Amino acid sequence: MTIDLEALYTDLHRHPELSFQETRTAGIVTQKLAELGLEFEEGLGKTGVATVIANGDGPVVWLRADMDGLPVEERTGLAYASKARGVDPSGQDVPVMHACGHDMHVTALLGALERLVGSRDEWSGTVVAVFQPAEEYGAGAHAMIADGVLERFPKPDIVLGQHLTPLPAGTIGVRSGTQMAASDGITVTLFGRGGHGSRPHSTIDPVVMAAATVMRLQTIVSRETDPRDVAVVTVGSIHAGLKNNIIPAEAKLELSLRYPDDAARARVLEKVERIVRAEAAASGAEQHPEIVVDHSLPPTINDVEATARLSQAFDAAFGDGTVVDPGMFTGSEDVSWFAREAGVPLVYWFWGGVDPEAFAAALAGGTLERDIPTNHSPFFAPVLHPTIERGVDALVVAAREFLG
Secondary structure, X not given: XXXXXXXXXXXXXXXXXXXXXXXXXXXXXXXXXXXXXXXXXXXXXXXXXXXXEEEOOXXXXXXXXXXXXXXXXXXXXXXXXXXXXXXXXXXXXXXXXXXXXXXXXXXXXXXXXXXXXXXXXXXXXXXXXXXXXXXXXXXHHHHXXXXXXXXXXXXXXXXXXXXXXXXXXXXXXXXXXXXEOEEEEEEEEEEOEOEEOOOHHHOEOHHHHHHHHHHHHOHHHXXXXXXXXXXXXXXXXXXXXXXXXXXXXXXXXXXXXXXXXXXXXXHHHHHHHHXXXXXXXXXXXXXXXXXXXXXXXXXXXXXXXXXXXXXXXXXXXXXXXXEEOOOOEOOXXXXXXXXXXXXXXXXXXXXXXXOHHHHHHHHHHOOHHHHOOOOOOOOOOOXXXXXXXXXXXXXXXXXXXXXX
């Protein structure tokens, strides 16, 4: 059997699913694994799947791909664009799109498994492939670990993974040390006193309180962080009120915080808490605000020795100049929980999906930010070729480098 990877990718792209709802995607994964003659377990961490290729003595290599889509309305205009909708955790009906490339991650891993199954006489050891749910919530890896994936499958000697990114197709981006930032998702609830919109003097307006808080939070990076350091404070969501003439009783802010290490995390969290509480006090709030950490992700740190070894293998396979240092990404990932919990090295790299000519033209014109859509954009649309082939090849080269 040969998997039609382009058809697989376009089907996955057309039918994205939100975090912990990836039932159709998991079903396609298990169908392809069965066609490859592989046994698997499903329902790991609710919707995750894992399989093993045992091929004699040798190291155990884990390969990981995430599966979930995002609440984004696709605007690419592609013939296979998503028109899917889903229900988010708050019960809201939302559009769904593979705006981060997880459909390509699944496609590449299935393609790599097909290659590894077909070349068993060329390598020895054990490959464990993990198809993980809910990376976008930062919860899928922990859910699979809580379900015993590290005990129910051979323990890794190394964990490997990759992520699609707006680099030229064919390019590999990887660096030793911190590859991606740590992050926290935080919900802040500000409590006021509701009332009639015509009598603001009899209320404590949480909308004004929220507005002041949002603006003050921006000074954490602009005025309280050394310009040589990395920190991001984003308020991605504000919810307050239901009608224009009713001052509500509370407002909610959802924050995304990013930092390179635990020390920076402690500094930023302290500043967030100070500002939130101070703005509530300045507004005359009669109840202290509530600050809840919804999820927390560690930095994604690539093992120095393993990364150097894999970079050389990529250069040998794809040619000098293929591998670039993309710098530290301020995005975050939960893949490192597998390596951290197992106490083994991690190497996590990026591969490009942008038409090289379009990328070169935007770079020359200084319009990369405008003309090349990034992950989570409604216009995010990797070129199919050679993106699919390079994603498969990279996983196979990486697995073979660390197998016997």
